[in-house]
Amino acid sequence: MPNLQDAVTDYIGSEHYLFLDSAQKEHAEQLLSYWCEQTTNTPEPDDIESALKTVGQLDLPLQARKSFPALLQAYFDYLESIGGFPKTSAWSMQIEYLEPQYLESFRDDGSMKGETVRKTLPKVGRNDPCPCGSGKKYKHCCTGLFS
Ligand SMILES: [Zn+2]
Incomplete structure (x- = not known):
């Protein structure tokens, strides 16, 4: 699959x-x-x-x-x-x-009912170059370290 x-x-x-x-x-x-x-x-x-x-x-x-x-x-x-x-x-x-x-x-202010903490998107996308400078895609390298 x-x-x-x-x-x-x-x-x-x-x-x-x-x-x-x-x-x-x-x-x-x-x-x-x-x-x-x-x-x-x-x-x-x-x-x-x-x-x-x-x-x-x-x-x-x-x-x-x-x-x-x-x-x-x-x-x-x-x-x-x-x-x-x-x-x-x-x-x-x-x-x-x-x-x-x-x-x-x-809600009118843009928050969501039942919301506890406003989440932010990870700063590095999975297909972006890894911030460690390896030249590999982030998902194939230091996944999780920079989010
Ligand atoms: Zn890396």
Whole structure:
């Protein structure tokens, strides 16, 4: 089975990505790869829900967080088209089901109900060069050390 997170990079380089709203593209790669990090490679409904909530609490513009379910569904559509992830339509249905509740949980100030600590995205992306200077990608080198 292909890797859910590595497929994010392929998605960003794919034709499917061209159709994404330009406002969504700004944080798309970061958000999707962060979401994948919070789940397993074969997420169950509970994983999908808790990872979605975690994204909702990220220190990012409210609009980017609110449009995340739509972004995730666009990503699942892409996965469905490349094959190898048999459960994508179930994941997509789950997001559709969770979206209204997710959107309602934002307060006017942009925080989320039930939020404890505002999370920040890791400073180094998985596919960025490793800060140690090895020349390798971060994910193949000092993963975890610089986040
Ligand atoms: Zn390193």
